[in-house]
Amino acid sequence: MQDTQRPFRVLGIQQIAIGGPDKQRLKTLWVDMLGLEVTGTFRSESENVDEDICTMGNGPFKVEVDLMQPLDPEKKPAVHTTPLNHVGLWIDDLSTAVAWLTARGVRFAPGGIRKGAAGFDICFLHPKANEAFPVAGEGVLIELVQAPPEVVAAFSKMATHSEIM
Template sequence: MKTKKISHIGIAVTSLEAAIPLYRDVLGMEFEGTEEVAEQKVKVAFFIAGESRIELLEATTSDSPVAKFLEKNGEGIHHLAYEVDDVKAAIAALQAQGVRLIDNEPRRGAHGTSIAFLHPKATGGVLTELCQPHKL
């Protein structure tokens, strides 16, 4: 498995409406818009930061993983996402190496990406996402 770049940094927030102005107006990042990812129980907002992105995550249900994160930790960095060419192949390579995963199969992420998460206990306490962009 080879990572291509940092795809994005996910930041959990209690309110996109309250958080967006900081990134857009104060920090001057280009705002790409919002999207609800029903499968993940979140609404996200993306900003361009060089060749990477910042992803703000707001829980849409009280039982979503982001809601649980916010309850335990408060707002802050939720995950680090790396871009890969093939998430399914990356999962297989990590499984072969005995790496603990949250996802054993790819699932849908924002913008139609294929994603999979590695367990933080396998990555020094950092929730790590592998992200394969949607091919047009």
């Protein structure tokens, strides 16, 4: 059921994050074999992650592929225990989306809206629902990412163009 009153749009996939015990093994496939470009790194004690940020595609079609390993395999979050750690979605208005989804029972992971590894504002939908928040990612961690103005404009232009065709 589509809610025509939804005050935000999901524009596309911003990223996927892949976890493993050794990111060098992940790089062998994704960078050496598949040709993705390493465009940055991110390291966070609080998120227990050491990641290489890779990309494929260009412009609004550029997708980030984060290759992650834990700083400490015994600590949580355990970024390596789920091979497809999370999927990120471009959102045109993140704060509005979070407020609207929360009011409808969507469970978010702790941390709220904050700056992510690639510099965009982010937040996560929790993979598991609970009594207070009965809607969640059903086992999948979903990252909502504030799309920059140029991505919002590009997707708006594409939507307008596709309506004409």
